[in-house]
Amino acid sequence: MTRPxxxxxxxxxxxxxxxxxxxxQGKLVAFPTETVYGLGADARNARAVxxxxxxxxxxxxxxxxxHVASADAARQYIEWSDVAEQLASAFWPGPLTLVAPLxxxxxLCPLVTAGLDTLAIRIxxxxxxxxxxxxxxxxxxxxxxxxxxxxxxxxxAHVRAGLxxxxxxxxxxxxxxxxxxxxxxxxAPRPTLLRDGGLAREKLEQLLGQPLAGxxxxxxxxAPGQMQSHYAPNAxxxxxxxxxxxxxxxxxxxxxxxxxxxxxxxxxxEAAAQxxxxxxxxxxxxxxxxxxxxxxxxxxxxxxxxxxxxxAPRDT
Ligand code: TXA
Ligand code: MG
Numbered sequence: 001m002t003r004p005x006x007x008x009x010x011x012x013x014x015x016x017x018x019x020x021x022x023x024x025q026g027k028l029v030a031f032p033t034e035t036v037y038g039l040g041a042d043a044r045n046a047r048a049v050x051x052x053x054x055x056x057x058x059x060x061x062x063x064x065x066x067h068v069a070s071a072d073a074a075r076q077y078i079e080w081s082d083v084a085e086q087l088a089s090a091f092w093p094g095p096l097t098l099v100a101p102l103x104x105x106x107x108l109c110p111l112v113t114a115g116l117d118t119l120a121i122r123i124x125x126x127x128x129x130x131x132x133x134x135x136x137x138x139x140x141x142x143x144x145x146x147x148x149x150x151x152x153x154x155x156x157a158h159v160r161a162g163l164x165x166x167x168x169x170x171x172x173x174x175x176x177x178x179x180x181x182x183x184x185x186x187x188a189p190r191p192t193l194l195r196d197g198g199l200a201r202e203k204l205e206q207l208l209g210q211p212l213a214g215x216x217x218x219x220x221x222x223a224p225g226q227m228q229s230h231y232a233p234n235a236x237x238x239x240x241x242x243x244x245x246x247x248x249x250x251x252x253x254x255x256x257x258x259x260x261x262x263x264x265x266x267x268x269x270e271a272a273a274q275x276x277x278x279x280x281x282x283x284x285x286x287x288x289x290x291x292x293x294x295x296x297x298x299x300x301x302x303x304x305x306x307x308x309x310x311x312a313p314r315d316t
Contacts (some may be wrong), residue, residue: 004163004165005164005165006030006160006164006167006168006170007085007167007168007170007193008156008170008172008175009169009171009172010171010172011128011131011133011171012126012295013030013115014134015171016128016131016132016135017135017169017312018169018253019023019135019136019139019169019171020033020132020135020136020151021131022131022168022169023041023042023048023136023138023140024042024136026041026042026045026047026048027041027048027168027169027172028040028041028048028051028052028055028167028168029041029132029167029169029170030145030153030156030159030163030167030169030170030171030173031128031129031132031170031171031207032128032129032156032172032173032174032176033067033124033126033129033142033176034068034094034095034124034125034126034129034176034177034178034198035079035095035124035126035176035178035180035182035197035198036144036145036152036154036179036181036276037084037144037145037153037154037155037156037158037170037176038067038124038129038140038143038144038154039052039055039144039145039159039163039167040055040067040132040140040141040142041140041141041142042136042139042140043066043108043109043112043139043140043141044081044107044108044109044138044143044265045096045109046109046110046111049064049109049111049112049141049151049208050111051174052064052141052142052143053074053111054076054166055163055166055167056143056146056147056148056163057135057147057148057198057226058143058148058260059112060111060114061146061255062114062148063112063113063114063116063120064112064113064120064141064142064143065120065121065122065142065143065182066096066108066112066119066120066121066122066139066141066142067121067122067124067129067139067140067142068121068122068123068125068139068140069123069130069133069134069137071088071089071092073122073216074088074092074098074123075103075123075144076103076106077098077102077103077108077119077122077139077187078098078100078101078103078118078119079101079102079103079107079125080100080185081100081188083118083153083187083191084098084187085219086101086208086272086291087093087123087144087185087187087191087204087208088123089161091113091203091204091207092122092123093123093125094123094125094126094198094199095125095128095178095180095181095182095183095197095199096122096182096183096185096197096199097120097121097182097183097184097185097195097197097225097262098120098121098185098193099118099119099120099121099184099185099186099187099194099254100118100119100121100186100187100190101117101118101119102116102117102118102119108139108141109148109149118186118188120135120184122182122307126173126176128171128173132171135238141219142282144181145158145159145162145163145167145183146159146162146163147162147163149229149230149232150162150231150232150233151231151232151233151276151279151280151283151310152181152231152276152306153177153276154175154179154273154276154277155174155175155176155233155277156170156172156173157279157282158169158276159230161254161286169279169301175277176273176310177251177273177307178198178272178273179198179273179274179275179276179277180197180198180201180272180276180299180302180303180306181195181197181198181274181302182195182197182198182276183195183196183199183200183201183204183302184197184198185200185204185212190213191204191208191210191213192212192214192215192217193212193213193214194215194304195305196301196302197302198272198299198301198302199248200273200298200301200302201301202298203296205242210225217266220257226237227308228312228313229307229312229313229314230306230309230310230312231276231279231281231307231310232301232309232310232312232314233279233289233310234283235282235283235289236287236289236311237287237288237289237290237291237307237310237311238285238288238289238290238291239293239304239307239308239311240291240292240293240309241246241290241291241292241293242292242293243257244258244290245288245290246285246288247287248271248286248288248289249282249285249287249288249289249290250289250290250291250292251279251282251289251290251291251292252264252292253266253271253291253292253293253294256292256293259282259285259291260274260281260282262278262292262294262303263274264276266295267298268295268297268299268303269292269299270296271299271300271303272299272302272303275303275306280311294307
């Protein structure tokens with residue numbers, strides 16, 4: 001039996017009302033955020049959340065980020081603290097996820113946190129995401145809307161190509177402006193960088209007035225989703241290439257021009273916004289991908305993190 005294709009929605013209020021209604025019924029709705037497209041479900045509905053894991057083929061030990069419309073809503077779900085307040089007032093709404101102890105009586109289904117006693121939560125800045133969250137009025141669990149382990153989606157077309165048959169609807173509001181997933185900071189017992197992302201580490205450290213602790217590699221549960229192989233194109237990928245082989249397609253940066261260039265002017269914000277779309281495009285060509293060197297500063301850290309995972313040996 002063929003499954004129906006996902007309904008195509010816009011960011012107009014009438015369409016967002018339809019999307020909110022679908023979430024209310026326990027359906028899956030893909031929606032744009034400023035970072036990447038998310039695959040959303042009502043975070044209080046166990047069947048709906050189970051549907052996310054099934055659609056993505058995601059290991060059930062890998063917890064999800066909950067999206068809310070306001071800091072007041074976030075305070076219902078996590079133990080709030082001075083550092084939470086400081087980070088939230090500086091960077092929310094925006095590409096920052098906070099991980100903090102779950103609050104008693106949170107009402108979220110346990111699958112969201114994969115049974116952990118902490119929760120990852122953020123307020124996205126994208127107007128359509130915010131309007132949807134407001135209209136829905138509840139917590140929305142949403143991983144990136146791609147099959148687990150594959151390249152993240154920064155357009156509705158990427159979502160459609162990867163997951164369409166599993167979704168009730170996709171809200172198409174154009175390409176994501178940041179283009180990299182949110183930066184994840186653990187708050188307890190001290191501020192710890194769990195994932196580089198769309199908010200540069202330097203900005204966080206400047207606000208906090210101290211360096212962030214690093215994720216302890218020996219403690220995989222502190223960031224359960226950080227598998228080695230992730231963001232994988234179908235083709236093999238290698239990094240820091242200045243002299244690509246003729247058998248490869250070349251993803252350039254700055255003066256290293258290639259089949260595509262992440263940013264001819266060496267602008268890391270532009271490069272971040274282009275990264276996943278360029279990887280999707282080059283992957284369609286079907287040749288191994290070589291990538292030019294990207295400086296390890298600002299958003300370059302998160303870009304290199306995604307490229308290292310895309311280049312890592314595959315489990316399967
Ligand atoms: O920008 C983003 O963060 C996007 C958009 C849709 O919001 N979402 C996203 O979700 O990137 P996902 O599922 O692809 O990545 C979430 C990451 C995973 O690595 C997961 O392991 C980690 O967050 N995570 C979730 N809950 C956690 C927790 N309680 N403690 C530590 N890490 C957690
Ligand atoms: Mg993801």
